[in-house]
Amino acid sequence: MLYFSKLRIILVSLVTLFFIFIAASNFQDSEDSLISKKINLGLDLQGGSYLLLEIDNGPVEIQKLQNTITVIRNFLKDKKINFSDLRIENKKIIFKVPKNSVELVETFLLDKESEINPYYNQYKSHQFDAVIQGDKFILTFSKYGLIEIKTSSQDQALEIVRRRVDEVGTNEPNILKRGNNRILVELPGLDDPMRIKSLLGKTANLTFRFVTQNSNDTFGTEMLQFEDGSNEAMVSKRIILNGENLLDAQPQMNNQTNETVVSFTLDRVGAKRFGKATSNGIGKQLAIVLDGKIVSAPVIRDTIASGNGQISGNFTFQSATDLALLLRSGALPAPLNIIEERTVGPDLGQDSINAGVIALIIGFLLVIIFMFFKYKIFGLIANVTLLVNLFFLVGILTLFEATLTLPGIAGIILTVGMAVDANVLIFERIKEECKKEKNNIIAFDAGYVKSKTAIIDANITTLIAAIILFLMGSGPVKGFSVTLAVGIFTTLFSVYFIARMLTSLYVVRNKDKEKLI
Amino acid sequence: MINFNKFYKLFNLISLSLVIISILLLFFKGLNFGVDFKGGTLIELRANDKKINVTTLRYAFGNMTLGDFNVKKFGNESDFLIKIEKKDTSANAIEIIKKELTSSIGGSFNFRRVENVGPKVSAELLKSGVIAIALSLAAMLFYIWIRFEWQFSLGAILALFHDVIITLGLFSLFNLEINLSIVAAVLTIVGYSMNDTVVIYDRVRENLRKFSDIKIFELTNISINETLSRTIITSVTTLLALVSIYLFGGEILKGFSLAMIMGVVFGTYSSIYIANPILVKLRVSQKTILKEDTQ
Numbered sequence: 031m032l033y034f035s036k037l038r039i040i041l042v043s044l045v046t047l048f049f050i051f052i053a054a055s056n057f058q059d060s061e062d063s064l065i066s067k068k069i070n071l072g073l074d075l076q077g078g079s080y081l082l083l084e085i086d087n088g089p090v091e092i093q094k095l096q097n098t099i100t101v102i103r104n105f106l107k108d109k110k111i112n113f114s115d116l117r118i119e120n121k122k123i124i125f126k127v128p129k130n131s132v133e134l135v136e137t138f139l140l141d142k143e144s145e146i147n148p149y150y151n152q153y154k155s156h157q158f159d160a161v162i163q164g165d166k167f168i169l170t171f172s173k174y175g176l177i178e179i180k181t182s183s184q185d186q187a188l189e190i191v192r193r194r195v196d197e198v199g200t201n202e203p204n205i206l207k208r209g210n211n212r213i214l215v216e217l218p219g220l221d222d223p224m225r226i227k228s229l230l231g232k233t234a235n236l237t238f239r240f241v242t243q244n245s246n247d248t249f250g251t252e253m254l255q256f257e258d259g260s261n262e263a264m265v266s267k268r269i270i271l272n273g274e275n276l277l278d279a280q281p282q283m284n285n286q287t288n289e290t291v292v293s294f295t296l297d298r299v300g301a302k303r304f305g306k307a308t309s310n311g312i313g314k315q316l317a318i319v320l321d322g323k324i325v326s327a328p329v330i331r332d333t334i335a336s337g338n339g340q341i342s343g344n345f346t347f348q349s350a351t352d353l354a355l356l357l358r359s360g361a362l363p364a365p366l367n368i369i370e371e372r373t374v375g376p377d378l379g380q381d382s383i384n385a386g387v388i389a390l391i392i393g394f395l396l397v398i399i400f401m402f403f404k405y406k407i408f409g410l411i412a413n414v415t416l417l418v419n420l421f422f423l424v425g426i427l428t429l430f431e432a433t434l435t436l437p438g439i440a441g442i443i444l445t446v447g448m449a450v451d452a453n454v455l456i457f458e459r460i461k462e463e464c465k466k467e468k469n470n471i472i473a474f475d476a477g478y479v480k481s482k483t484a485i486i487d488a489n490i491t492t493l494i495a496a497i498i499l500f501l502m503g504s505g506p507v508k509g510f511s512v513t514l515a516v517g518i519f520t521t522l523f524s525v526y527f528i529a530r531m532l533t534s535l536y537v538v539r540n541k542d543k544e545k546l547i
Numbered sequence: 548m549i550n551f552n553k554f555y556k557l558f559n560l561i562s563l564s565l566v567i568i569s570i571l572l573l574f575f576k577g578l579n580f581g582v583d584f585k586g587g588t589l590i591e592l593r594a595n596d597k598k599i600n601v602t603t604l605r606y607a608f609g610n611m612t613l614g615d616f617n618v619k620k621f622g623n624e625s626d627f628l629i630k631i632e633k634k635d636t637s638a639n640a641i642e643i644i645k646k647e648l649t650s651s652i653g654g655s656f657n658f659r660r661v662e663n664v665g666p667k668v669s670a671e672l673l674k675s676g677v678i679a680i681a682l683s684l685a686a687m688l689f690y691i692w693i694r695f696e697w698q699f700s701l702g703a704i705l706a707l708f709h710d711v712i713i714t715l716g717l718f719s720l721f722n723l724e725i726n727l728s729i730v731a732a733v734l735t736i737v738g739y740s741m742n743d744t745v746v747i748y749d750r751v752r753e754n755l756r757k758f759s760d761i762k763i764f765e766l767t768n769i770s771i772n773e774t775l776s777r778t779i780i781t782s783v784t785t786l787l788a789l790v791s792i793y794l795f796g797g798e799i800l801k802g803f804s805l806a807m808i809m810g811v812v813f814g815t816y817s818s819i820y821i822a823n824p825i826l827v828k829l830r831v832s833q834k835t836i837l838k839e840d841t842q
Contacts, residue, residue: 074799082668224642369665371641378591378659385797393791397784404780437728440792440800444735444807447788448742451781455746458777484749487694488742494686495738499731502679504672507731514735 034531042527046418049425056428069427072435073216074506075383077376079223081215082208083191083230083366090183090364091171095123098158098169101145105138123158123169132165139169149178180210183363188213191366193359194229213366221375225352233321233365234356236273238304241315241327242266257323258344265317265324270307272361275300279357281350284340290350291340294357301337309333318343320353372505386439393443394420401450405457407536408547412453415529419449422520423513432516435509445517451488452525455481460547470541478530485522493518549775551819552768555827558820566709569716576719581630581726582662584676586669588631588640591621591660599652601627607651611644622798626659676730680711683737691741695748696835702825703744706817710740714809728803736810739785743778743818750774751826755836763831767823782815 056068073080095118102125106113111134116125127135139160142150147157155174160167171179184207191213195203204216215230217223241263245251249268256262279294296304307316308330317327318341326343345353398416401409423442427434460477467473496518499511540546582589592604604618604627614633621628641661648656664672684707692700711733718725750770758766771778786808793804 084667224639228639367665368663370668371661371663373658373661375657375659382797382799385795385800389792389794389796389800392795393788396787396791400784400787436797436799437731437803440796440803443788443792443796444785447785448739448781450784451742451777454777454780454784458774458780462773480753484746487745487749491687491690491741491745492735492738494690495683495734495741498679498683498686499734502675502682503731504675504727507727510728510731 034534042531050421052428053421053424067428067431070431070433072433072506072509074374074436075379076218077221077374077379078218079220080372081368082370083213084369085183085187085211086365086367087180087183090179091121099123125167126165129165184210186363190360190362197355197359223373230366232356233362235321235361237269237319238271239269239317239319240266241317254324257325271300271304276357279354281354289342290345290347291342292350292354293340296337305335382436390443394446397446408457411529411532412450415524416449418528419520419524423517426516432512433509435506437506438509438513441510441513449521452485453529455485470537470546474537489518548772551771552764555824559824562709565713569712572716572719578719578725579722581724582664583726584669584673586664586666589662590629590658592627592656593659594625594656596655603652607648611647680733683734687741698829698831699748702822705825706744706821707737707740709817709821710736710810710813713813714806717809724802729806732803732806739811740814743814744822747771747774747818752836755833759833764827767826771819785811
């Protein structure tokens with residue numbers, strides 16, 4: 031165990047220098063360093079905001095059921111089947127058909143090519159599970175039907191969230207899927223997430239609809255409140271335009287009224303429809319409805335054929351900017367709820383880094399002083415090993431561009447305390463062997479060999495704990511498990527290569543000395 | 548050589564009563580779960596105005612009809628920690644609190660940290676924390692079972708339970724907050740305590756192979772003594788690191804490092820006074836080990 035060839039010594043030294051170099055690159059400006067890799071600081075250290083959003087898929091499911099009901103109704107009408115009681119109840123579609131048509135309807139529901147099974151060929155699953163009770167059909171979403179709804183609204187929502195966050199222009203945001211109905215948004219450097227939160231909290235579903243007095247409108251009507259809560263108006267359910275027809279939206283000052291407005295540009299289809307509606311509806315009120323509330327309901331004075339328009343409605347410049355941003359980035363497929371928020375201000379982050387570094391330095395000093403007094407020259411070897419171990423640990427975290435969190439720093443300090451264990455095990459064993467064996471080299475060799483199983487078992491148990499923590503933990507705690515796990519490997523490497531090499535160099539030179547350790 | 552086994556009975560009795568007291572505490576007093584596990588809002592506030600103190604803050608928050616809340620000093624004179632139990636996750640709850648606070652105590656404060664955890668998330672975090680701890684215990688049990696014999700595995704796992712339960716019992720007794728980092732600490736304690744036990748067990752196994760004429764009662768004592776200086780040195784260096792985190796690592800890491808300090812102390816103790824007496828009780832002998840070797 032004690033023999034080291036020249037080549038090996040050179041290799042170990044090179045590896046050590048390499049990691050010292052990498053670890054040091056964290057403290058340089060990235061422009062002039064050879065390695066551009068750096069340890070990322072977690073949100074708890076650099077400050078920032080962590081938001082976990084949950085998609086409320088209820089409205090999407092209802093929408094889908096309504097669409098499906100239309101498909102079923104069309105089919106039944108088409109086949110001249112005399113259906114009754116077609117309705118949605120508890121997220122189920124229920125209807126009755128005459129006994130002799132049951133089979134026909136069933137074949138339709140199971141048909142792979144039918145409109146009601148849009149992705150049978152892809153997933154080999156129907157969108158709905160149908161239960162037939164005599165002449166009554168009860169349709170519920172199948173497992174895949176629900177998964178499809180969730181994943182597709184998650185995909186869409188992710189895209190819209192990304193656009194909105196990008197529009198605000200924060201530093202390197204991190205937007206990720208979590209499960210199949212959640213989205214994680216990490217915003218480094220942002221200490222007041224208020225604006226982003228309010229932007230993400232809005233679905234931004236924009237529609238243009240006529241205000242009507244006639245409650246017998248063919249498309250149905252609904253009473254909607256104005257956004258300021260002052261008034262109500264009856265609005266037709268017929269949608270003239272919606273947000274998808276928007277090409278652009280910008281906040282603007284209206285020079286005549288000195289009011290802030292949001293001006294918008296429509297795409298070709300939208301402009302055509304808008305032109306038609308405004309020419310037919312001169313004198314009528316057109317309600318601009320955002321998320322179920324009327325922003326404003328101006329009277330149409332003229333045909334607008336250009337596809338340009340303005341939305342006014344007591345905006346401040348900020349609120350007009352935000353509305354324009356929401357309209358540009360598009361509507362969310364479903365409402366989002368913020369179910370977890372963690373925000374750390376940048377000054378607290380810096381305080382945490384300072385405290386962590388001070389604790390690390392003091393912890394390190396205490397340990398090396400203790401080790402030196404305990405083992406003298408071998409304590410020195412253990413201390414050099416510990417220092418190199420720290421470089422390895424920081425170097426590997428840098429190479430993988432790992433995220434360092436406050437608990438992660440605690441993990442590094444803990445590694446300092448626990449890393450000497452392997453050396454202590456070896457040194458104590460060598461002491462025992464020296465009592466039995468006069469030849470120093472044989473005693474040292476035996477010490478290394480006999481302590482091996484204990485060291486490996488002891489480290490594997492810690493590694494198991496770290497792995498489980500990594501799999502189950504979240505956020506900052508994950509950072510702790512990473513440093514702990516990497517620390518175990520660097521410790522074993524530094525003990526078996528660096529410390530053993532230094533020990534062997536020393537022992538071979540002083541092999542005849544008595545009471546070497 | 549220190550005669551550890553002379554005190555087996557006494558310390559077993561003490562351990563047993565500590566475990567029972569801890570379990571009773573956990574059942575009847577319960578744990579002080581933080582927002583991570585109970586849901587709610589946590590605000591770390593720094594006041595730039597000397598007039599702001601716990602009383603004024605308590606008064607200001609009391610006027611906001613937020614339900615149960617708790618204000619305490621956090622580290623130095625100007626930092627405060629406010630915990631609000633109301634499970635209001637509406638997007639602008641924080642903003643409203645900030646506004647009301649400005650109108651009641653003036654604007655000379657800032658929110659350094661805000662955590663808002665919804666009831667669904669907190670329930671999930673609690674569940675995954677419990678699963679993580681259970682999983683790690685099971686993994687340790689399994690690992691020792693493979694590496695040693697089942698008697699060792701049982702001894703090690705009982706020692707682990709002992710450490711985890713007493714640490715949690717102390718947290719209950721002193722009403723210390725349990726949050727995500729405490730779960731991390733408990734898992735690390737599991738790793739550390741195991742680490743310590745394994746080193747002694749490794750020596751017990753080695754000695755079992757070497758001496759056929761020494762009884763396990765005597766043998767555990769020899770093994771503990773042989774590894775004693777290592778046990779002490781490693782505990783000391785680990786504790787030095789932990790105490791340094793506790794004293795200098797900032798308020799946020801205090802709970803974590805305190806739990807770890809307790810865990811290291813109990814972990815060291817239990818390796819000697821729980822893990823080894825169980826080998827004696829289970830009458831481990833050379834045969835136990837030789838069976839393994841011939842297989």
